[in-house]
Amino acid sequence: MSKVSWTHAARRDLVDVLDFLVNQNEQAARNFIQILEQKESLYASSPALGSVYPELSGSLRSFVVKSYVLFYREESNGITIVRLIHAARDISALLEENSDIK
Numbered sequence: 001m002s003k004v005s006w007t008h009a010a011r012r013d014l015v016d017v018l019d020f021l022v023n024q025n026e027q028a029a030r031n032f033i034q035i036l037e038q039k040e041s042l043y044a045s046s047p048a049l050g051s052v053y054p055e056l057s058g059s060l061r062s063f064v065v066k067s068y069v070l071f072y073r074e075e076s077n078g079i080t081i082v083r084l085i086h087a088a089r090d091i092s093a094l095l096e097e098n099s100d101i102k
Contacts, residue, residue, distance in 0.1 A: 002044035003078035010070075013084035017068060036065050040081075047074035 050061030
């Protein structure tokens with residue numbers, strides 16, 4: 001089975017997203033987690049499926065869950081999720097200040 005790891009920044013992002021969603025609608029938070037787990041498994045098994053972001057980092061890829069973009073790197077045994085960012089935010093600026101992607 002392929003492994004999914006999360007950087008500290010990505011874990012903080014996930015906690016923030018879930019806090020927000022739970023306060024808005026608990027069912028939406030559960031749905032988000034369900035979709036996230038399905039996509040994590042899919043992309044960990046087939047990392048090349050994700051969109052490439054060579055302008056930010058040659059090895060960085062992404063997939064979408066609802067209104068959020070998950071950025072990850074392919075590893076020998078799965079993926080490492082680097083950040084989880086709302087699609088309306090300035091993604092380039094947030095990723096450039098993240099030391100995990102340099």
